[in-house]
Amino acid sequence: MTAINPVTDLTIEGDVAVITLNSPPVNALSAPVRDGLYEGFKAAIANDAVKAIVLICDGRTFIAGADISEFGKERKGADLPAVQDMMENSPKPVVAAIHGTALGGGFEVALTAHYRVAVPSAKVGLPEVKLGLLPGAGGTQRLPRLVGPEVALNMVTSGDFVGAAAANKSGLVDELVDEGKLRDGAIAFARKLVAEGRPLKKVRDLQDKVEAARGKPAIFADFRKANARRFRGFEAPEANIKCIEAAVNLPFDEGMKAERDLFLGLVNGTQSAAQRYIFFAERQAAKIPDVPDSTPVLPIKKVGVIGAGTMGGGISMNFANVGIPVTIVEMQPAALERGLGVIRKNYENTAKKGRLRQEDVETRMGLLTGSLELEKLADCDLIIEAVYENMAIKKEVFAKLDAIAKPGAILASNTSYLDVNEIAAATKRPEWVIGTHFFSPANVMRLLEVVRGDKTSKEVIATLMQLSKKIGKVAVLVGVCHGFVGNRMLAQRQREANKLVLEGAMPWDVDRVLYDFGMPMGPFAMSDLAGLDIGWSKETSSSSTIREVLCEMDRRGQKNGKGFYDYDENRNAKPSAEVEKVILDFAAKKGINRRTISDEEIIERCIYPMINEGAKILEEGKAIRASDIDIVWINGYGWPVYHGGPMFYGDVIGADKVLAKMREFERTMGDDFKPSALLEKVAAEGKKLHQL
Numbered sequence: 001m002t003a004i005n006p007v008t009d010l011t012i013e014g015d016v017a018v019i020t021l022n023s024p025p026v027n028a029l030s031a032p033v034r035d036g037l038y039e040g041f042k043a044a045i046a047n048d049a050v051k052a053i054v055l056i057c058d059g060r061t062f063i064a065g066a067d068i069s070e071f072g073k074e075r076k077g078a079d080l081p082a083v084q085d086m087m088e089n090s091p092k093p094v095v096a097a098i099h100g101t102a103l104g105g106g107f108e109v110a111l112t113a114h115y116r117v118a119v120p121s122a123k124v125g126l127p128e129v130k131l132g133l134l135p136g137a138g139g140t141q142r143l144p145r146l147v148g149p150e151v152a153l154n155m156v157t158s159g160d161f162v163g164a165a166a167a168n169k170s171g172l173v174d175e176l177v178d179e180g181k182l183r184d185g186a187i188a189f190a191r192k193l194v195a196e197g198r199p200l201k202k203v204r205d206l207q208d209k210v211e212a213a214r215g216k217p218a219i220f221a222d223f224r225k226a227n228a229r230r231f232r233g234f235e236a237p238e239a240n241i242k243c244i245e246a247a248v249n250l251p252f253d254e255g256m257k258a259e260r261d262l263f264l265g266l267v268n269g270t271q272s273a274a275q276r277y278i279f280f281a282e283r284q285a286a287k288i289p290d291v292p293d294s295t296p297v298l299p300i301k302k303v304g305v306i307g308a309g310t311m312g313g314g315i316s317m318n319f320a321n322v323g324i325p326v327t328i329v330e331m332q333p334a335a336l337e338r339g340l341g342v343i344r345k346n347y348e349n350t351a352k353k354g355r356l357r358q359e360d361v362e363t364r365m366g367l368l369t370g371s372l373e374l375e376k377l378a379d380c381d382l383i384i385e386a387v388y389e390n391m392a393i394k395k396e397v398f399a400k401l402d403a404i405a406k407p408g409a410i411l412a413s414n415t416s417y418l419d420v421n422e423i424a425a426a427t428k429r430p431e432w433v434i435g436t437h438f439f440s441p442a443n444v445m446r447l448l449e450v451v452r453g454d455k456t457s458k459e460v461i462a463t464l465m466q467l468s469k470k471i472g473k474v475a476v477l478v479g480v481c482h483g484f485v486g487n488r489m490l491a492q493r494q495r496e497a498n499k500l501v502l503e504g505a506m507p508w509d510v511d512r513v514l515y516d517f518g519m520p521m522g523p524f525a526m527s528d529l530a531g532l533d534i535g536w537s538k539e540t541s542s543s544s545t546i547r548e549v550l551c552e553m554d555r556r557g558q559k560n561g562k563g564f565y566d567y568d569e570n571r572n573a574k575p576s577a578e579v580e581k582v583i584l585d586f587a588a589k590k591g592i593n594r595r596t597i598s599d600e601e602i603i604e605r606c607i608y609p610m611i612n613e614g615a616k617i618l619e620e621g622k623a624i625r626a627s628d629i630d631i632v633w634i635n636g637y638g639w640p641v642y643h644g645g646p647m648f649y650g651d652v653i654g655a656d657k658v659l660a661k662m663r664e665f666e667r668t669m670g671d672d673f674k675p676s677a678l679l680e681k682v683a684a685e686g687k688k689l690h691q692l
């Protein structure tokens with residue numbers, strides 16, 4: 001064995017050279033890896049004893065792509081195209097041996113090998129689109145030559161991985177070898193190639209699949225149309241489609257040039273910078289400075305959930321989905337039955353869509369036990385309370401739990417804004433109490449705000465952070481404050497949206513601007529969806545907000561076909577003349593001189609105070625880092641990932657510009673816009689908000 005460099009070995013096994021990469025964690029194509037590949041292939045090709053070359057990786061995976069942290073920095077080391085040229089033009093067959101995930105540039109390297117073998121558990125994919133990119137190492141030109149443009153379009157615009165069996169069937173992988181025997185299997189395959197005198201198959205030379213699609217622009221037009229909604233706002237999907245079009249219509253080298261140009265456009269753009277930042281931010285969120293990885297984690301073998309409503313039901317599903325039994329407690333038999341029924345219906349709908357097997361529906365339902373007695377939670381390792389959002393009720397529940405739960409059980413509250421310390425104080429074991437703020441629908445939304453009380457123990461935090469990963473959530477640790485991170489910032493936007501409607505905009509103006517910004521829906525459409533009458537009662541209604549007036553008129557939202565909008569039978573919204581009149585009358589009564597409000601002002605008024613609130617949250621230490629705030633907004637509220645979250649967006653605008661606007665609004669509209677000291681500091685020092 002020869003060490004080519006610290007991350008690359010070359011072993012000559014008789015007539016086969018094996019180049020082994022070992023660059024943890026994922027063998028990304030960093031400068032040393034590219035250097036190792038270049039020198040390794042050069043040496044193997046130059047060695048006369050070598051008849052075939054195998055490229056394989058140590059550790060958990062084959063090359064998982066370019067080193068994302070290298071983008072935007074000065075490039076060092078060998079050029080990837082030079083490595084790929086050498087592989088593809090090697091006079092000896094090159095075999096890529098794949099395990100783990102061959103992704104992005106890693107899979108593109110494999111596509112320049114003459115053959116690919118894989119173990120059954122391997123996956124391949126071109127996920128660049130998820131980073132706002134396109135496969136920039138020939139992937140968009142080689143892939144359609146192997147599998148045709150239709151499959152290629154789906155793969156590059158979804159970024160989804162393909163399992164080894166399917167990859168073998170579609171021709172992405174030439175042969176499957178036994179699990180755990182990749183190295184031997186790949187060497188045997190290479191020897192077979194030599195023995196049979198098989199040709200050096202260069203994917204770039206394959207023509208039939210792209211030729212068949214030439215002169216058929218409808219393939220692309222139809223694909224764009226069918227996916228327009230999914231691609232809304234994103235630049236990368238269109239650039240990916242253009243590359244596949246180029247593969248079909250242009251000779252290979254010209255297609256490569258088109259790919260290069262489009263790649264450079266994306267990699268230097270703001271969207272990809274935002275998406276790459278979010279990739280790392282998501283992984284960073286799991287790291288808690290004072291709760292090291294070595295912190296003991298408590299086993300969670302049984303969960304209790306109090307409340308079988310929408311939230312309680314969704315929360316319970318998360319655990320049943322991963323095989324953890326759940327006891328769900330309700331006060332009334334009817335409510336319990338209804339709750340369990342809704343869960344079953346949810347599972348059955350998923351099964352109908354082909355995303356769950358019927359027997360899994362039964363297995364999961366079998367893990368859920370309903371009960372009317374809190375005492376049944378005595379043996380649970382984690383109990384999550386999801387009852388009505390009312391401090392007195394929550395305290396009562398926690399006092400009872402304190403008496404019932406076994407020692408060492410974690411007691412969690414699914415509150416969305418209440419003081420977790422006050423809840424914890426209702427027990428004699430505040431160190432075991434924590435907040436788990438799930439987002440609705442709780443079985444779907446990826447975000448979990450884990451709320452750390454003053455006394456919550458590190459073990460409890462570590463356990464919740466790890467458990468959330470197991471149930472497929474992105475957890476963000478936040479501190480106790482009204483509304484935590486997400487709802488606290490949302491309140492800023494809601495306040496301004498309401499004010500804008502009084503000052504001159506209509507709800508549909510505000511919604512349109514925020515939708516065009518990339519949010520899934522605006523605040524008024526969201527209120528209609530949730531129901532305008534949440535927390536409203538006829539008896540106490542005082543006609544003091546537009547929302548109250550609408551409730552008094554029985555405009556309760558989507559559920560009864562009228563809210564801020566009028567809805568048709570298919571729940572399509574259209575602006576309501578009645579609501580317009582309510583707003584105009586309301587403003588007139590308040591003596592407000594309505595004015596024209598620009599789209600720009602809507603963005604500034606709704607979003608800059610959120611950024612400012614984010615800075616306050618950091619100032620108060622309620623979030624560990626700015627990127628955690630961005631993760632909250634992307635995973636909990638549908639903030640468009642290409643804008644990178646509110647804090648990242650603040651830097652795209654410029655902290656100084658956000659500050660200047662806040663000051664101007666403060667002068668003209670008062671204290672709601674008071675800049676945070678941290679925003680002032682960042683702007684003065686020319687720092688970046690998202691790096692705080």
Ligand code: 3H9
Nearest residue numbers: 025028064065066067068069103104105127135136137283
């Ligand atoms: C590309 O290839 C462009 C080319 O087309 C063009 C070239 C010219 N780079 O996710 P995990 C780190 S674009 C740097 O927790 P898992 C990650 O930050 C790239 N670092 O593990 C983490 O670090 P830490 C296309 C990377 O087992 C650690 O590895 N490829 C990279 O849950 C473990 O990661 C992709 O988009 C990277 N490429 O999942 C694949 N990948 O421990 C991106 C990972 O310090 N990667 N790290 O927090 C993934 O999807 C997952 O990481 C993977 C493993 C499925 C591989």
